[in-house]
Amino acid sequence: MDIHTLTRELHIRNETKIVMLVADGLGGLPLEPGGLTELETANTPHLDQLARRGILGGSIPVAPGITPGSGPGHLGLFGYDPLKYVIGRGALEATGIGFALEAGDVAVRGNFCTLDALGNIVDRRAGRIPTEESAPLARSLREAKVEGAQVFVEPVREHRFVVVFRGKGLGDNVSDTDPQATGVPPLAPQARETASEKTARAAAKFVEEARRILASQKKANGITLRGFAARPNLPTYEEVYGLKAAAIAVYPMYKGLARLVGMEIVGSATTLDEQMGVLEANWPKYDFFFLHYKYTDSTGEDGNFAAKVKKIEELDAALPRITALGPDVLIVTGDHSTPSFLKSHSWHPVPTLLVSNCCRTDNSPAFGESHCARGGLGQFEARYLMTLALANAGRLGKYGA
Amino acid sequence: MDIHTLTRELHIRNETKIVMLVADGLGGLPLEPGGLTELETANTPHLDQLARRGILGGSIPVAPGITPGSGPGHLGLFGYDPLKYVIGRGALEATGIGFALEAGDVAVRGNFCTLDALGNIVDRRAGRIPTEESAPLARSLREAKVEGAQVFVEPVREHRFVVVFRGKGLGDNVSDTDPQATGVPPLAPQARETASEKTARAAAKFVEEARRILASQKKANGITLRGFAARPNLPTYEEVYGLKAAAIAVYPMYKGLARLVGMEIVGSATTLDEQMGVLEANWPKYDFFFLHYKYTDSTGEDGNFAAKVKKIEELDAALPRITALGPDVLIVTGDHSTPSFLKSHSWHPVPTLLVSNCCRTDNSPAFGESHCARGGLGQFEARYLMTLALANAGRLGKYGA
Numbered sequence: 197m198d199i200h201t202l203t204r205e206l207h208i209r210n211e212t213k214i215v216m217l218v219a220d221g222l223g224g225l226p227l228e229p230g231g232l233t234e235l236e237t238a239n240t241p242h243l244d245q246l247a248r249r250g251i252l253g254g255s256i257p258v259a260p261g262i263t264p265g266s267g268p269g270h271l272g273l274f275g276y277d278p279l280k281y282v283i284g285r286g287a288l289e290a291t292g293i294g295f296a297l298e299a300g301d302v303a304v305r306g307n308f309c310t311l312d313a314l315g316n317i318v319d320r321r322a323g324r325i326p327t328e329e330s331a332p333l334a335r336s337l338r339e340a341k342v343e344g345a346q347v348f349v350e351p352v353r354e355h356r357f358v359v360v361f362r363g364k365g366l367g368d369n370v371s372d373t374d375p376q377a378t379g380v381p382p383l384a385p386q387a388r389e390t391a392s393e394k395t396a397r398a399a400a401k402f403v404e405e406a407r408r409i410l411a412s413q414k415k416a417n418g419i420t421l422r423g424f425a426a427r428p429n430l431p432t433y434e435e436v437y438g439l440k441a442a443a444i445a446v447y448p449m450y451k452g453l454a455r456l457v458g459m460e461i462v463g464s465a466t467t468l469d470e471q472m473g474v475l476e477a478n479w480p481k482y483d484f485f486f487l488h489y490k491y492t493d494s495t496g497e498d499g500n501f502a503a504k505v506k507k508i509e510e511l512d513a514a515l516p517r518i519t520a521l522g523p524d525v526l527i528v529t530g531d532h533s534t535p536s537f538l539k540s541h542s543w544h545p546v547p548t549l550l551v552s553n554c555c556r557t558d559n560s561p562a563f564g565e566s567h568c569a570r571g572g573l574g575q576f577e578a579r580y581l582m583t584l585a586l587a588n589a590g591r592l593g594k595y596g597a
Numbered sequence: 598m599d600i601h602t603l604t605r606e607l608h609i610r611n612e613t614k615i616v617m618l619v620a621d622g623l624g625g626l627p628l629e630p631g632g633l634t635e636l637e638t639a640n641t642p643h644l645d646q647l648a649r650r651g652i653l654g655g656s657i658p659v660a661p662g663i664t665p666g667s668g669p670g671h672l673g674l675f676g677y678d679p680l681k682y683v684i685g686r687g688a689l690e691a692t693g694i695g696f697a698l699e700a701g702d703v704a705v706r707g708n709f710c711t712l713d714a715l716g717n718i719v720d721r722r723a724g725r726i727p728t729e730e731s732a733p734l735a736r737s738l739r740e741a742k743v744e745g746a747q748v749f750v751e752p753v754r755e756h757r758f759v760v761v762f763r764g765k766g767l768g769d770n771v772s773d774t775d776p777q778a779t780g781v782p783p784l785a786p787q788a789r790e791t792a793s794e795k796t797a798r799a800a801a802k803f804v805e806e807a808r809r810i811l812a813s814q815k816k817a818n819g820i821t822l823r824g825f826a827a828r829p830n831l832p833t834y835e836e837v838y839g840l841k842a843a844a845i846a847v848y849p850m851y852k853g854l855a856r857l858v859g860m861e862i863v864g865s866a867t868t869l870d871e872q873m874g875v876l877e878a879n880w881p882k883y884d885f886f887f888l889h890y891k892y893t894d895s896t897g898e899d900g901n902f903a904a905k906v907k908k909i910e911e912l913d914a915a916l917p918r919i920t921a922l923g924p925d926v927l928i929v930t931g932d933h934s935t936p937s938f939l940k941s942h943s944w945h946p947v948p949t950l951l952v953s954n955c956c957r958t959d960n961s962p963a964f965g966e967s968h969c970a971r972g973g974l975g976q977f978e979a980r981y982l983m984t985l986a987l988a989n990a991g992r993l994g995k996y997g998a
Contacts, residue, residue, distance in 0.1 A: 225955055225957055229958050260974075260981035261984025262603060263995045266998070268997040279598050566960060575974070575975030
């Protein structure tokens with residue numbers, strides 16, 4: 197069942213404000229069985245007060261046992277079935293560096309490689325060329341002349357860059373040119389269907405041009421292309437929810453994901469404090485605010501329990517600036533768990549808190565995994581969080597008479 | 598959504614060991630409202646200790662309110678959607694007596710009946726002929742000569758037997774020959790589609806041969822055939838999970854169900870003690886062990902609360918032999934509930950316990966229905982138990998970047 201079939205029909209516009217605060221990788225684990233998680237260890241007076249006013253639950257990002265990446269994790273929170281809407285590698289890479297993909301664009305990940313005199317690959321990563329050297333080379337590829345498509349090239353890091361082909365009739369069903377081996381030449385890009393032949397020709401021409409432009413290089417004298425992917429065709433927040441939505445994020449990946457669902461990227465905050473300032477400044481202009489906080493994930497990935505605790509406490513300290521604005525619905529959650537015990541994303545349900553004046557409080561004393569496991573929202577699929585948000589904001593009408 | 602689409606793509610092989618201990622019909626009910634269930638009444642120090650180290654939940658076999666038979670109950674636990682994968686009556690009957698169905702086989706349940714001189718049915722169950730008399734008669738039907746198909750006949754109990762047709766191009770869409778009435782002759786088997794015509798002809802010939810072979814019998818001088826069913830086409834554990842799986846069961850039905858998903862049937866244990874011995878002996882050879890314990894169901898079906906309590910305590914006493922092996926993931930659950938109060942299978946969620954080093958303990962003090970109802974796994978569909986098992990064993994990669 198596509199929940200958007202319902203929300204398209206039932207949504208109502210009103211003056212309410214919804215805030216979704218996403219602490220990336222929020223969920224955790226104790227370091228020892230029976231111990232406390234990072235969130236339970238942290239001193240979080242404001243979150244705990246919200247927990248007493250609100251309702252808790254565990255958000256299942258994709259399905260029980262399935263660990264999501266950032267793409268599916270956020271799509272779920274935004275109410276888009278992460279099994280239905282898939283963001284291909286090239287599109288995610290372009291999104292991750294903040295490239296504003298348009299409908300019809302085909303993005304692909306490029307790698308610099310080293311070729312020998314015969315054109316065979318000697319090093320698939322061009323000796324892991326440092327970014328200082330590779331970025332100017334990537335930009336030099338913008339000179340490539342390709343008929344039938346506009347080409348954008350953006351540096352990423354080390355041997356990596358992104359290419360975007362823009363034009364009419366560009367399918368994305370094109371094979372990788374990386375042979376995943378050395379001692380052989382790069383493969384030719386092959387269209388797997390008629391609708392992608394134009395893309396394959398453009399890609400082949402781009403590769404040829406790149407060889408010419410890079411001819412004098414020693415390390416990075418060739419390229420390979422992987423993961424051709426069109427901009428995913430996601431309906432917008434405006435269309436499915438009737439929400440004018442703003443995204444306030446520091447990192448390009450999360451701005452990019454928000455842009456894919458039609459949110460406007462507001463401000464250019466680089467700190468949580470600045471994010472709060474952007475929120476306050478834009479409060480009258482939007483219905484929905486997606487606030488992204490990265491550091492709960494990065495400290496978890498580092499396996500640094502104490503640092504994650506500290507980052508949660510910093511987030512807690514910022515909450516009064518949100519509640520002072522008087523949002524009608526405030527949600528605090530994460531796109532997935534990143535327990536420092538595992539040093540990686542995980543499948544565990546994400547502690548989630550929803551506060552509104554009609555949320556049916558569940559008498560949880562504090563915000564933490566064990567209270568969320570027993571919370572009034574139960575263990576629910578993340579993709580239902582948006583319908584819960586809309587309902588609590590009085591923004592969903594009755595289904596059926 | 599078919600969860601196997603994800604597990605096929607995401608599974609990882611490693612050295613971990615997973616044990617799924619299925620106490621058939623484990624879930625129960627109190628004899629009086631507010632009382633304790635069989636599991637809560639039983640003295641289960643080892644299960645309670647595991648509950649404190651692990652996470653609890655209620656497993657919903659098919660859907661809320663739906664009571665499963667053994668087939669759907671086990672398919673769910675094995676991670677196969679019991680609404681997608683259906684084991685037809687004939688195939689389940691053959692599986693239940695341990696007949697190793699091959700792909701393309703069509704199994705059907707046979708009943709001896711009594712015919713009068715005109716060929717009309719006088720008794721649909723041949724006077725409930727005792728097994729001692731019927732079994733030799735069933736075996737005598739192996740003499741039947743049927744062109745185009747190899748025929749296997751296996752006695753079951755009383756008037757029942759199983760027939761398996763093996764050959765090329767045998768569809769299973771054939772109508773029953775049992776008219777469900779007396780005073781009329783058995784029906785002719787009818788193919789409901791072209792692909793099943795060969796099967797219908799083979800069945801008609803088999804019925805004719807049976808009449809000849811049984812001509813001198815008084816009670817069992819005819820047969821009817823019901824529930825033509827091909828071997829269900831289930832993907833294997835190896836394919837969908839990357840697991841080399843062993844089944845350690847006493848009863849043929851459970852061995853048969855395990856065989857259908859590609860588990861190897863190991864040992865020939867007839868007691869729980871012997872099952873533990875088989876587990877220990879095969880520990881290095883497999884990734885996954887399905888252990889089946891029957892008596893929690895049979896005592897429940899008998900309506901014998903005290904006996905079910907005792908059988909649970911016997912199971913508990915065996916647990917140290919499992920934990921001594923150090924499984925990375927240990928699951929204790931049932932395929933459905935069989936409350937002795939109801940003397941039958943029921944729809945109630947099945948108490949479920951999962952222990953691993955990263956299972957996010959939920960502080961449950963003991964293993965029992967009321968703790969499971971509030972457990973950290975929530976009330977979940979049984980078909981997700983395998984993804985949870987794989988995740989806890991580090992055997993599932995990330996979905997999406």
